[in-house]
Amino acid sequence: MSKNKELKVNAIKNGTVIDHIPADHLFMVISILNLDVIPNQITFGANLESHRMGQKAIIKVTDKFFEDDEINKISLVAPQAKLNIIRDYEVVEKRVVVIPDKIIGIVKCFNPKCITNHEPIITKFALHDKDNVALKCQYCEKITTQEHITII
Amino acid sequence: MKNKSLVSITDFTKEEILEIIELAADFEANPNQRLLDGKVVASLFFEPSTRTRLSFETAINRLGGRVIGFTDASSSSTTKGETLKDTTKMVSNYADLIVMRHPLEGSARYASEQSRVPIINAGDGANQHPTQTLLDLYSIKKTQGTLDNLNIFMVGDLKYGRTVHSLLMAMSHFNPVFYFISPDELKMPQEYKWFLREKGIEYFEHREFSEIIEQADILYMTRVQKERFADPIEYEKVKNAYVLRNHMLSNTRDNLKILHPLPRVNEIHTDVDTNPKAYYFEQAENGVYARMAIMASILGVK
Numbered sequence: 074m075s076k077n078k079e080l081k082v083n084a085i086k087n088g089t090v091i092d093h094i095p096a097d098h099l100f101m102v103i104s105i106l107n108l109d110v111i112p113n114q115i116t117f118g119a120n121l122e123s124h125r126m127g128q129k130a131i132i133k134v135t136d137k138f139f140e141d142d143e144i145n146k147i148s149l150v151a152p153q154a155k156l157n158i159i160r161d162y163e164v165v166e167k168r169v170v171v172i173p174d175k176i177i178g179i180v181k182c183f184n185p186k187c188i189t190n191h192e193p194i195i196t197k198f199a200l201h202d203k204d205n206v207a208l209k210c211q212y213c214e215k216i217t218t219q220e221h222i223t224i225i
Numbered sequence: 226m227k228n229k230s231l232v233s234i235t236d237f238t239k240e241e242i243l244e245i246i247e248l249a250a251d252f253e254a255n256p257n258q259r260l261l262d263g264k265v266v267a268s269l270f271f272e273p274s275t276r277t278r279l280s281f282e283t284a285i286n287r288l289g290g291r292v293i294g295f296t297d298a299s300s301s302s303t304t305k306g307e308t309l310k311d312t313t314k315m316v317s318n319y320a321d322l323i324v325m326r327h328p329l330e331g332s333a334r335y336a337s338e339q340s341r342v343p344i345i346n347a348g349d350g351a352n353q354h355p356t357q358t359l360l361d362l363y364s365i366k367k368t369q370g371t372l373d374n375l376n377i378f379m380v381g382d383l384k385y386g387r388t389v390h391s392l393l394m395a396m397s398h399f400n401p402v403f404y405f406i407s408p409d410e411l412k413m414p415q416e417y418k419w420f421l422r423e424k425g426i427e428y429f430e431h432r433e434f435s436e437i438i439e440q441a442d443i444l445y446m447t448r449v450q451k452e453r454f455a456d457p458i459e460y461e462k463v464k465n466a467y468v469l470r471n472h473m474l475s476n477t478r479d480n481l482k483i484l485h486p487l488p489r490v491n492e493i494h495t496d497v498d499t500n501p502k503a504y505y506f507e508q509a510e511n512g513v514y515a516r517m518a519i520m521a522s523i524l525g526v527k
Contacts, residue, residue, distance in 0.1 A: 184330060186351070187330050188309065188329045188330065188335050189331060191329055192309055192310060192335070212330070212331025212334045212335055213331035213350075214233065214353070215330070
């Protein structure tokens with residue numbers, strides 16, 4: 074009952090709802106998707122109760138439909154995120170995010186001796202291990218594992 | 226291989242590696258060939274390295290090319306705050322080929338993206354040193370007559386030693402059996418063992434030399450550095466276990482050769498030097514021929 078009420082309050086006519094974002098990664102997701110600089114109407118909820126995650130965050134963006142390349146960027150910080158595509162108040166499509174094979178300009182290389190940490194260089198990683206989210210730097214060739222991932 | 230940068234040993238296929246080794250043998254048989262006449266090679270050493278720089282410059286001179294460059298960062302614009310990008314872009318307008326040594330990892334890959342001419346990585350921090358690997362392979366081929374099905378022993382610092390990592394990757398084309406001999410603190414990293422398992426290559430790990438070295442075709446020695454140990458007592462405990470002495474070689478195979486990327490400190494006792502199985506000084510000489518082969522093929526003159 075309360076869930077329905079929440080949906081009504083926040084319902085959007087057209088756009089995208091990004092659900093199941095880890096509560097402490099909400100602002101990272103906003104920043105990765107550049108939602109802080111676009112003119113669209115955005116509502117978000119932080120620290121909401123979730124059966125699966127304990128606490129979660131949700132973002133609703135009006136009149137915005139993400140391309141796969143764009144939305145998959147958040148997979149590193151919100152691997153369980155679910156997308157609901159809304160048209161005329163109805164969910165017309167549900168999508169999950171997948172970690173892309175190449176990760177460009179999002180993650181910092183954790184190797185302090187990597188050239189990318191000394192000159193203004195756009196970082197590039199190849200997905201080395203999908204299950205454990207390990208990224209291989211295309212420059213220093215070192216592996217950055219999930220616990221060391223820092224978003225630029 | 227024409228116009229292709231050599232940043233990492235994995236940039237070259239098995240066929241390309243074999244081609245370089247064959248070419249190196251040609252250059253050894255006939256070392257003075259003016260194939261680089263009229264070519265300018267930039268030798269950019271952002272940190273000093275005697276052996277690598279001199280062997281590259283010898284190789285360029287034997288091929289009749291001209292060298293420009295600097296021997297450490299203090300004599301370059303880096304001290305004025307110039308970025309690697311700007312230095313690379315500028316030098317690539319002057320030279321036909323850039324040989325680069327840099328203390329930061331990934332610098333050579335980055336330079337290869339910025340440069341109009343091919344880059345040869347002469348060492349980027351602890352990451353890659355592919356010309357060392359090619360000269361190691363040439364040394365193995367020359368002394369064993371083959372690269373296939375050999376027992377390769379790697380001894381010492383297998384954790385941080387970039388030469389052993391690159392050699393492992395390159396040798397994996399040739400169905401070897403690896404024996405890793407190191408203290409626990411300096412064991413071969415997991416990612417390389419995964420790589421071998423994926424390729425179905427057999428390897429064994431040991432904590433010390435023992436009679437197993439009688440199985441060796443190649444003994445690749447590296448330096449165990451004190452500063453790699455968190456606890457200096459641990460270093461004192463293990464330091465003598467990885468020193469090779471002449472008497473240890475008495476029952477080894479006739480074809481065994483001892484390699485070392487140099488500089489050596491004390492991990493090979495000087496009493497080994499006169500043993501015909503000691504090969505590290507010849508190995509360093511092979512570096513000139515291997516580098517002649519690499520430069521000639523990248524510049525497309527051979």
